[in-house]
Amino acid sequence: xxxxxxxxxxxxxxxxxxxxxxxxxxxxxxxxxxxxxxxxxxxxxxxxxxxxxxxxxxxxxxxxxxxxxxxxxxxxxxxxxxxxxxxxxxxxxxxxxxxxxxxxxxxxxxxxxxxxxxxxxxxxxxxxxxxxxxxxxxxxxxxxxxxxxxxxxxxxxxxxxxxxxxxxxxxxxxxxxxxxxxxxxxxxxxxxxxxxxx
Amino acid sequence: xxxxxxxxxxxxxxxxxxxxxxxxxxxxxxxxxxxxxxxxxxxxxxxxxxxxxxxxxxxxxxxxxxxxxxxxxxxxxxxxxxxxxxxxxxxxxxxxxxxxxxxxxxxxxxxxxxxxxxxxxxxxxxxxxxxxxxxxxxxxxxxxxxxxxxxxxxxxxxxxxxxxxxxxxxxxxxxxxxxxxxxxxxxxxxxxxxxxxx
Numbered sequence: 001x002x003x004x005x006x007x008x009x010x011x012x013x014x015x016x017x018x019x020x021x022x023x024x025x026x027x028x029x030x031x032x033x034x035x036x037x038x039x040x041x042x043x044x045x046x047x048x049x050x051x052x053x054x055x056x057x058x059x060x061x062x063x064x065x066x067x068x069x070x071x072x073x074x075x076x077x078x079x080x081x082x083x084x085x086x087x088x089x090x091x092x093x094x095x096x097x098x099x100x101x102x103x104x105x106x107x108x109x110x111x112x113x114x115x116x117x118x119x120x121x122x123x124x125x126x127x128x129x130x131x132x133x134x135x136x137x138x139x140x141x142x143x144x145x146x147x148x149x150x151x152x153x154x155x156x157x158x159x160x161x162x163x164x165x166x167x168x169x170x171x172x173x174x175x176x177x178x179x180x181x182x183x184x185x186x187x188x189x190x191x192x193x194x195x196x197x198x
Numbered sequence: 199x200x201x202x203x204x205x206x207x208x209x210x211x212x213x214x215x216x217x218x219x220x221x222x223x224x225x226x227x228x229x230x231x232x233x234x235x236x237x238x239x240x241x242x243x244x245x246x247x248x249x250x251x252x253x254x255x256x257x258x259x260x261x262x263x264x265x266x267x268x269x270x271x272x273x274x275x276x277x278x279x280x281x282x283x284x285x286x287x288x289x290x291x292x293x294x295x296x297x298x299x300x301x302x303x304x305x306x307x308x309x310x311x312x313x314x315x316x317x318x319x320x321x322x323x324x325x326x327x328x329x330x331x332x333x334x335x336x337x338x339x340x341x342x343x344x345x346x347x348x349x350x351x352x353x354x355x356x357x358x359x360x361x362x363x364x365x366x367x368x369x370x371x372x373x374x375x376x377x378x379x380x381x382x383x384x385x386x387x388x389x390x391x392x393x394x395x396x
Contacts, residue, residue, distance in 0.1 A: 108316045114371045115313035118306045128374035135373070156384075162365040162373070163388055167357075169372055170364035173312045175333070176326035186354075190361055190389065 024049045024056065028070035033105055037116040037123055040067060064126050071130055075106055080137045086145035087188050090164060093137050094184045097165065101172050101179065111173060135161050151192065163191045222247045222254065226268035231303055235314040235321055238265060262324050269328055273304055278335045284343035285386050288362060291335050292382045295363065299370050299377065309371060333359050349390065361389045 027049035032040050042063050046053040060066035081092040100106050117124035142157040167187050171177050225247035230238050240261050244251040258264035279290040298304050315322035340355040365385050369375050 110372075111313045111316040115309045117371070117374060118309040124374050127372075131373045159365075159384060159388070162368055163361065163385070166364035166368035166372075167360040169368050170360055173315070173371075174308075174325075174364075174367055175329045175360070176315060176322050186357060187361070190357070193391070 020051075021059070022073070024051060024059075024066075025070040025073045028066055029074050029105065029109075032067065032070070032109060032112070036112050037120075042066070064122065068126060068130060071109070072133065075100060075103070078134070078137045080140050082141075082144075086141065086150045087192060089141040089145070090138065090188050090192065091184050093141060094164065094168070094187070097134075098168060098179055098184065101168060107172060114173070135165070138164060160191065164188070218249075219257070220271070222249060222257075222264075223268040223271045226264055227272050227303065227307075230265065230268070230307060230310070234310050235318075240264070262320065266324060266327060269307070270331065273298060273301070276332070276335045278338050280339075280342075284339065284348045285390060287339040287343070288336065288386050288390065289382055291339060292362060292366070292385070295332075296366060296377055296382065299366060305370060312371070333363070336362060358389065362386070 024045065028040075028045045031044045031048055035044065040063060042053050042056050042060075045063070045066065046056050049056075056066065060069065078093055078096045081089045083089055083092070113123065113127040113130070117127045138161045139157055142151065142155070142160050145151045146153065146155050146157065164187060167183070168179060171179050171183075222243065226238075226243045229242045229246050233242065238261055240251050240254050240258075243261070243264065244254050247254075254264065258267065276291055276294045279287045281287055281290070311321065311325040311328070315325045336359045337355055340349065340353070340358050343349045344351065344353050344355065362385060365381070366377060369377050369381075
């Protein structure tokens with residue numbers, strides 16, 4: 001996204017470059033956290049960021065687009081590791097993911113998305129897109145390992161991502177049980193059928 | 199729970215026996231569905247059921263206790279199958295569970311619990327208890343199969359319940375992807391390492 005140089009933007013924080021963009025994204029998360037998805041409007045974010053609504057619309061076509069950007073910018077897409085050992089790569093991604101579940105804001109936002117998605121199909125699609133992005137690193141790691149012959153040729157990478165990621169969501173949001181540090185290794189051992197080092 | 203015979207209850211539906219009890223539980227689900235957990239109060243349920251608040255309190259010690267009863271009564275705990283084959287038993291429980299995810303009310307209620315649990319620890323405990331009850335049939339099936347030697351002696355039944363149940367929650371509430379009829383067999387094959395019949 002290029003920064004606008006339109007003189008009409010003079011004085012609006014968004015035109016001051018990367019720092020201003022970050023400020024809008026941070027304001028977006030603040031609004032989301034405080035008001036929930038129902039209260040997430042361009043107007044509310046503009047007010048919070050000290051920018052005009054028109055300025056925000058020049059950079060984001062909709063409140064949905066802004067929301068996706070804000071989530072991505074705050075909860076960085078996990079890097080794709082390549083240690084040469086598939087179980088180590090998967091462990092890195094899952095460990096980063098467990099850390100995300102311990103973030104002060106992320107679980108509450110995710111729970112709000114889960115609830116809102118049941119009542120609003122547009123928010124459901126948005127949530128699906130956010131999840132798709134979060135699945136990507138694990139999908140790359142598994143597909144690559146399969147193509148390298150480190151995993152069975154018949155392995156379904158998509159189902160495997162479900163099997164690896166789902167227990168952490170389930171423990172956190174449904175069962176409300178603790179996630180011990182050993183759970184990453186245990187899940188990997190069961191799902192990939194690779195024994196953890198003794 | 200014994201029905202009150204106190205004359206003060208005369209004319210309140212709850213004292214008319216099992217049908218009245220069902221009416222209160224149905225009213226509780228209606229209130230929950232329409233107002234969410236935040237609006238779930240004894241007063242709202244009493245009004246909806248045409249009973250007095252005092253009468254409700256004689257049967258349920260708190261709105262939480264009423265809520266758990268209402269959820270259990272509406273979404274019957276799944277029966278525990280015993281076909282003699284662990285994969286068939288697990289498939290029955292998971293298939294009933296997938297049906298629950300297709301219920302017109304259940305997913306929205308579960309999503310509301312997920313969201314509310316993040317903001318209110320008491321609701322989190324209530325949700326954990328509801329989940330614990332829903333896990334029970336699968337836990338019994340797996341523990342029994344392990345004790346019969348149909349599954350490895352070292353199998354962790356609790357972790358196995360997580361691995362079996364979580365992908366369905368995750369698909370429905372996080373990834374928003376379809377749950378094909380084949381998914382039950384695929385998940386069982388991967389998690390229990392038992393090949394589906396050709």
